[in-house]
Amino acid sequence: MTPMPDIGTWVAALLTLFALSFLYKDNPLFRFTESMFAGVSLGYYVGTTLNQTLVPNLIKPLTHDFNQNWDLLVPGLLGLLLYMRYVPKTGWVARYALGIYVAYYIGLDFTRRIHGEVLPQLGRAIVPLSKLDSHTIFYSLVFAVGVFSVLIYFFFSKEQDAVTRRIARVGTWFLMVSFGAAFGFTVMGRVALLIGRLNFLILDWIYPLIGIR
Amino acid sequence: MNFEFGRVALVVLFALLPIVGIALGFFVPALRARGPLFVAFFAGIIPILSLYIPRQFLSGETGMRPRLDQWLIIVYGFALLLGIVNVIQNGTRKIARREKGWPYSAVLMTGLFITGGLGIWGAVSGQGITTLPDGSGTPFKWIADHFFLPLQATIFALLAFFMASAAFRAFRARNTEATILLAAGILVMAGRVPLLEFLAAPFPPLQPAAAGASQGLGKLTEWIMQTPNGAAQSGIIIGAALGAASMAIRVILGIERGYLGLGGGE
Amino acid sequence: MAGFVDKLLNLDRRWLFLLVFIGVAVPIILPIGLPVTTTGSTRSAFEYIEALKPGDYVIISFDYGPSSAPENDPMAEGIMRQCFLKRIRVVILALYQLGGLQLASNSIAKVSAEFPNLKYGEDYVNLGYKDGAAAVMKRMGDDIVGAFPADVRGTPLAQIPMMKGLRSLRQVSVVVTVATGLIGEYWITQAHQQSGVPVIVGPTAVGAPKYYAYLNAGQLVGMLGGMKGAAEYEKLLAARYPELGRFYRSTRAFTATKGMDAQTVIHFIIILFILIGNVAFMSRRAAQKKAAAR
Known part of the structure; x- marks a missing residue:
């Protein structure tokens, strides 16, 4: 027999469901959860800053050893x-x-x-580009071209002429590769979070509730 | 009393000077802007100069810079809580006037006062906010574990759904740039996970080929991340850092004063 | 055909949400056990710690909050386990305001329970959270006690045995910053650059693309990028330490390796979304061009 989820798990599970309910449509439960999140987060700021910074770094040194502090x-x-x-x-x-x-x-x-x-x-x-082997071309040369074309793209102080415009265009291609890669990575990060939440709901709340170990 | 040089110098610069400035400011309004900029100059220049002048009075153990670091950890703590005053002002106003959505403000204030109150109790009672000596958690920790953690995690997890929907609706190969973006995105998404192995899972004979192809795709992804992406990121970092450094100089020299509510500078 | 394409492009997004939900939930209920391949940056992080000696000091800085815990927790805990097995002394701290302290405390409670022979204050210590990350690192560069006068529960550092041999960042073998946002960058661009302490970063996937630039420039000794990086680390740990291999295979708790199953399914779904969306978009554009030509 697995232990039933405790009250803390129930609270966390219900709040998780309330927050997810926004996906269906905006509703009072979500608004409640959102406001609760804002309030608890601000309260968390107060608690950590007071206990972890202001007390040990200011109040205790002043009260325990005033002459030194x-x-x-x-x-x-x-x-x-x-x-x-x-x-x-x-x-x-x-x-x-x-x-x-x-x-x-x-x-x-x-x-x-x-x-x-x-x-x-x-x-x-x-980087040295003296040897023209595949490593130099695919790593060093591509890298150097990328950095300098992106810098030229970001150089706004002077109006661009035909040459710098072309170089800047290459810069935008590098930026697009980077943004595309960043999109792929961002998907990964956001999904990781969802995995974490569903993992909690399924393994820590539903499974004990229905008696699965 | 410890009167090491660093401490005394800091007290002169950041306590006596402001006191004089504030006193004079009540009579000479022009000093209300110039005084803070003058004092701020020293606060900004000390961390920079200490890298150039490795002398005892500045960066030594009893010098100004290490003590200033210690001071500013404390000031940061106060600054972090500054916005909460605003939130409380707005919240109480909304509730008192029964403005639209006031019950949600009440929920927010309840969350803030209970969590913050338990935090204050932890500090006053000496219990702290993590665990007690017997290993059990404090009430603050209970709220943090069962309210704060799932709420923050789930609110951010919602983004996963919106990203998926955006991928379907907005990620279009409209022109060359968008096509490059899309191709890089797809390659990276495929290359960072065992996607080919997953697709080949129902077909055992294909699995070795899938594993090989997956390795190749993984290498390509690493090349994209290190070389074209790394180059673009380097360019962005250099550009942004030069911008931030010049902004820092403007702030320290008092040219940029918008942050003090004094108009945007020149 | 045009009607179907329009319908597809205007599909209620809640159907997409449902697919994403199922795509994540099913692999959690029915794990697939897909293989994980390792990358150079994760291996160099692993080997760097592997080469440290018992008694060396490692700082693990919890610079993230619950908003990225499923990615970052397994990294921090994996590295903690490796250090504990090697009897490397671990200094835990947190510089991320929104939850760093809580996650640090939870992780150390969880992992230290797996190593009952280790003692708090001798083998590991939790310094807790501190405001003002940049100033804290600067101060730690010459004197850790100036930034952290006491540990998380208020015990002065002078009373903690393992802290007697550790004065500044310069004596630390490596700082592992498990990070979301800017604080990981501070460790690299400020602490490493100014005090010379080597840095390993475990960024969220969202932050990882930027860290490749620091990796390229030799400012990092290794990097674990997102959940994938964490899963790679678990694989390396399991291969080197049989007891951890058994642990990672049998634990009921969440691991990055388990998470990679759902990651893979979702990536597949999202790539499909992009492809279907684009095919529909192109066929509609072609139809519009045709109509305009008429």
């Missing part, structure tokens, strides 16, 4: 300052916190983009 009061206050945007008239003071927050992360992003994306990717595109 006194300066953490500043990011705490900057964080609260962000919420001043909701106070009419003095909302502008939140700009200090927002400015620091955005500029820091964009500064980090700058280093990542140049150091981790532009340089290695350009390095990979500049």
Whole structure:
């Protein structure tokens, strides 16, 4: 005798069915589920951020060892300052916190983009084409042509002439191969999710319900 | 008290300067825009300069950059929750005025307050939000496992159906580009799974041939992914990264100020 | 003929939905057991971990949520099993806000139960979730405790035995980022590039095409692309470790290998959809051209 599905499984199964009901048509059960999803997700944000970031990285260091961590009061206050945007008239003071927050992360992003994306990717595109064997043609040459034609396609600063237009056209073909491949992969990803859900419904809910192991 | 250089310098830049700026801002409205841009410049330039200047005061253990990283983990947490204020404002308004669809807002708020409330309880009680020492789950975890997980997974799983329908209705070989897209899509979809083996399954004599052909198709798919797709992705990455890097410079230098609600810059 | 084509092109999409539903459900109920072939990028990920020594440190970063768990869970769990069998020390963390923590905790509970001889804090540790992925990685580059002062349950890292030998990312043998979205890219383009730590990525199928560019540029030591990549990894594990082979064959739980049956059927259905849709479209266009010529 297999154990009957517990209440948690029932809740999850019913919510899954409610969400899938949208495929037949839009209906109140789906709307209920969608709103519940939004609410629970936001609540999840609150729970994880509070317990996993704010408590261990801010509150505990301040309360347990203030002398070593006194300066953490500043990011705490900057964080609260962000919420001043909701106070009419003095909302502008939140700009200090927002400015620091955005500029820091964009500064980090700058280093990542140049150091981790532009340089290695350009390095990979500049390959020796001295030997004309099949590997060079099908890998290195095709690759180099692809990268540079796509870059020319994306170069909007100057109006394209007859030559660059042709090269850009080749670029679009490479992009189409990539988008087609991405479509194939995306199908795979979305279907994987559905497999996960039906797997749950069938193996964890229906089978125990009808007594199949 | 620990008064290492990095901490003190950060406090001067990101606490004292803003305090002075805010105080002056009440009297000189022009400073309400310039002050934040001035302070933001330092926040943006520190992570960049620290790569160029490997000196103790900037990137050393007691320097500014590591401590700033630690600070901004905290600020990020606060920023992440910023949107929730908006949601609560909109939700309570909708419910109070009985606007169209208000019961759904009530459902949303219920989900938010129960889950968020259990999260807050986890923090206050010290229980946390994962498992208790005896291995059992917290109430927050129960909600996460039985509400949050199936809801998120199923809402995204709906896309599988819409992709299939789009494949049938919109994926057309209208011109050269669309035909290339379609061919690449079909090849990749066929090459990433044992499709030929599946089709040959009812015909045992064909199976070895199917397995061989499937290997070839798999190799072709890998070539498509690595070479033409890899090249296009490289081109996209280089283009997008240069765009993002120049945007970063505009933000740090205060040319782009739209994010502060100050108009889009020049 | 024209009437049939029009009817086909205007078919209520719910019939298509039903076909997709059946295409996924039937192979779950009646598994086919189709073979999986491995690709170079998955093999290099596997061999890289295989070459590590007992006591080495591996970080497995859960950078995904329930929206891609059926693809990503089997990757993370497969690599965790391999590390546990080899007595490699595993540091679990999560940088994806919407569910990373929950999936990390569930996966480690599940897999550690299969290895009752391993001890929390000595063989593996769960550092939990942290906001601000880019800043967290930057901080971990010089000092992990600066980003994660405590583990998931609030125990200070100084009290966790295995963390005494681990100060920064530079001492980690490899970071495995099991990822949806941007965070996997951060590990490669920021953490790897700036602190030199090798990276293996397990992206969702949706993200995988982009990661081929990083793979090409030598920024990755290996990649497991989507459910297919996860199934390949399971195959490699089963071939190298007989006990895992038995486990993957007998478990009632979901595995990527089982999922590939339904994947195959659905790919077949969708390719059919595309072909039928195009044939109908072309025959209608030909008919319209003919009518216009008249």
